[in-house]
Amino acid sequence: MSCPTCGGILEITQPDADRTDRFLAICSKCDDWSLISYQHDTGAIRLISLAVVTVELERGKPSGNPERG
Numbered sequence: 001m002s003c004p005t006c007g008g009i010l011e012i013t014q015p016d017a018d019r020t021d022r023f024l025a026i027c028s029k030c031d032d033w034s035l036i037s038y039q040h041d042t043g044a045i046r047l048i049s050l051a052v053v054t055v056e057l058e059r060g061k062p063s064g065n066p067e068r069g
C-alpha cells in the first residue's frame, strides 16, 4: 500500500488496540496522514487521505464571549 499523494511508503500504526479495523498511515516521504478502514466481513480496504480534509479550527471560539447576549 502506497501514499495516494506521492506514492511513498506508508508507515501504518494502530492507535486503538480495540479497533482492529482502523489504522493510521503516515507517509515517510511527504508526511501526509491517511486513515485506513478495513471491512472484516467483506475484506474491503478503504484508504482516506487526510491531506484533503481541511477543518477551520479558529471558527469555534471558546464560550464566554461578552459580545453575545
Ligand SMILES: [Zn+2]
Pocket: 003, 004, 005, 006, 007, 008, 027, 028, 029, 030, 031, 032
Ligand atoms: Zn506521500
